Amino acid sequence: MAITQFILRLFVASVFALSLAGQAHGQKKKDDAPPPTGIDAATGKILTEAIEALNNENYGGAKSAISRLKMDTLSPYERSRTEQILATIESSQDNYGKARGHLQAAIAAGGLNDKEISDTRYQMAQMFLAEEKWREGAAALEEWFRTAQSPNGAAYYLLAVAYYQQEDFKRALPPAQKAVDLTDKPQEGWVQLVLALYLQQDRYAEAVPLLKKLIAMTPDKKTYWQQLSSVYGQMEDYIKALSTLQIAYNAGIVTDDSDIRRLADLQLFNELPYRCGTTIDEALGKKLLKADAKLYEKQANCWISARDFGKAISPLNRAAEMAGSGDLFVRLGEVQIQRSEWGEAAKALQSGIRKGGLKDTGNAQLLLGIAHFNQKNYGAAGDAFNRARGFEKHRKMADGYLQLIKVQKG
Numbered sequence: 502m503a504i505t506q507f508i509l510r511l512f513v514a515s516v517f518a519l520s521l522a523g524q525a526h527g528q529k530k531k532d533d534a535p536p537p538t539g540i541d542a543a544t545g546k547i548l549t550e551a552i553e554a555l556n557n558e559n560y561g562g563a564k565s566a567i568s569r570l571k572m573d574t575l576s577p578y579e580r581s582r583t584e585q586i587l588a589t590i591e592s593s594q595d596n597y598g599k600a601r602g603h604l605q606a607a608i609a610a611g612g613l614n615d616k617e618i619s620d621t622r623y624q625m626a627q628m629f630l631a632e633e634k635w636r637e638g639a640a641a642l643e644e645w646f647r648t649a650q651s652p653n654g655a656a657y658y659l660l661a662v663a664y665y666q667q668e669d670f671k672r673a674l675p676p677a678q679k680a681v682d683l684t685d686k687p688q689e690g691w692v693q694l695v696l697a698l699y700l701q702q703d704r705y706a707e708a709v710p711l712l713k714k715l716i717a718m719t720p721d722k723k724t725y726w727q728q729l730s731s732v733y734g735q736m737e738d739y740i741k742a743l744s745t746l747q748i749a750y751n752a753g754i755v756t757d758d759s760d761i762r763r764l765a766d767l768q769l770f771n772e773l774p775y776r777c778g779t780t781i782d783e784a785l786g787k788k789l790l791k792a793d794a795k796l797y798e799k800q801a802n803c804w805i806s807a808r809d810f811g812k813a814i815s816p817l818n819r820a821a822e823m824a825g826s827g828d829l830f831v832r833l834g835e836v837q838i839q840r841s842e843w844g845e846a847a848k849a850l851q852s853g854i855r856k857g858g859l860k861d862t863g864n865a866q867l868l869l870g871i872a873h874f875n876q877k878n879y880g881a882a883g884d885a886f887n888r889a890r891g892f893e894k895h896r897k898m899a900d901g902y903l904q905l906i907k908v909q910k911g
Contacts, residue, residue: 544570544579551586555593563590581612585621597628619649623656630663639663654684658691665694674698681711689718696728705732723754730763743767750780758790765799774806794823801832810836821849826858831865838872847872863892867899879906 540548547566554562567583575583588603604621607613613621622645629638642660646652661677664670677695681687692715699708712729719725726749733742746764749755755764761784768777781800784790797820804813813836821829830853837846850869859865870885883906890899 540579540582544575548582548586551590555586555590558593560590560594576612577610578612580610581607581617584610588624592628595631597632601625601628616650619645623649627659630659633666635663635666639667654680654682654687654691656680657683658688658694661694661698665698670698670701674702689715692718700732703735705735708732721754723749723757723760726754727760730767739767739771743771743773756789761789762796762799765803769799769803769806774803775809777803778807778809778812792819794820794829796820797823798829801836805836810839818849821852826860827853827856827865828858828860829853830856831859831861831868834865834868834872838868841875843872843875847876861892861894863889863895866892867895870899870902874902874906877909879910882906 547569551563551566554560554566563586567587570583572580572583584603584607588600588607591597591600591603604625608618608621622641626638626641626645629635629641639660642656642663646656646660649656657676657680661673661680664673664676674695677691677698680691681695684691692711696708696711696715699705699711709729709732712725712732715722715725716729726745730742730745730749733739733745743764746755746760746767750761750764755761761780765777765780768774768780778800781790781796781803785792785796790796797816801813801817801820804810804816814833817829817833817836821827821833830849834846834850834853837843837849847869850865850872853859854862854865854869866885866889870882870889873879873882873885883903886899886902886906890896890903
């Protein structure tokens, strides 16, 4: 419809103006004058009637009006204008093949100047794209570019789209980039296309300025913040990956569960474990995160890395209760051993052993023995160490503690 409206505006303006011009030329005609470029009154009246019908979407009426013309008696100029109007009638009904035929006839009639011929060829190329005939559209645009005077960014964008739709990404990139470069304020979709082409080719460094441009254009659109952070991650610039996502989170732009978890991961990776823990705390408070075993384990890992074992206990206990195996109870027991909370450690380790599915049962028994030993529960400690020595990996240490128990018992 955009193509049709463009042609309509062109035709309405030209027919009225040139109809008057034609009358003036008729009054001053000389034998040696160039071929007329006006429209005589009778022809102008019929074309005006056709345009009015076309504006009212009365396509049959428009065709009926033009049918009253004797095409073989029209001047080249009048014939070209008539064919253009016929093209508009067909394109308004999405009959692009017939419309192109009329536009080609408008050129062949000889009544168009060089600029009009160029514009008409451009319209024909657009019609191929409207039909999703990408190969023909690209070829028509390439031909048009060879003679076009100062083509604008929109034309280069259309050529890029034609190649992109053919999955010819390498040929799509130069005109897509040209479209952006030629325009002071390119449309968002144009920049998106160039970005997609760079990302498709893993050209991450060249994608960064485009994402920054998109963020400047639409700062509240979280997709671009997410993409920029991900691109920095692909470039292994994890500090910038973190800072980008952190800015978006602080501004309230990034609120998705997955994004906040990734933010916490980046904070932990960049050795900011305390910030990681507080981020999860804040997001849980705002109900932005779904509380599950993996989340509580992540939060516990943040506090453990920050050496704040006290804050790690609650989320680790919740994660252990929700987990399918007892491994997190064993981890909880290790944290409590770090805090010399021997009784709580023994309870956690026993819970883990009962739950089962442990990656290292021998280690759990060894830790349980240590927890009992430090409470001077030598009988329970000996039982645990004897079970631990059944695993070759832990036998030597278990035997060492068993010797200590003998010494303590005297």
